[in-house]
Amino acid sequence: MPKQYFAVTLECGDNWDARYPMREQAYWDEHARLMDELVDDGFIVLGGPLGGEEKVLLVIDAESRQALDAGLADDPWLVKGVRRIARVERWTILLESTHE
Numbered sequence: 001m002p003k004q005y006f007a008v009t010l011e012c013g014d015n016w017d018a019r020y021p022m023r024e025q026a027y028w029d030e031h032a033r034l035m036d037e038l039v040d041d042g043f044i045v046l047g048g049p050l051g052g053e054e055k056v057l058l059v060i061d062a063e064s065r066q067a068l069d070a071g072l073a074d075d076p077w078l079v080k081g082v083r084r085i086a087r088v089e090r091w092t093i094l095l096e097s098t099h100e
Helices: 026-041 067-071
Strands: 003-012 042-049 056-058 083-093
Touching: 003 067, 026 042, 056 083, 067 083
Parallel strands: none
Antiparallel strands: 003 056, 003 083, 042 056
């Protein structure tokens, strides 16, 4: 049976300060700590910037959109408007490499 994830694209929010790189944005430490916890919990499978730092892709293992929203609810970047969710799509994995 194919594995399903959510592909979540984040973009700069109203409080993103274009003068600073990603790791110097407000609330970086709190955001990074939560992201690490969500990875450790298996909620975030993959994540990182797309191209530059303006957009981010997160691959999330959640049962529903409601579970996804609940898992990200405490992200200070989303709460404080540093980032915003631009797009959420179901992603069905049909091809997967077994090579490491």
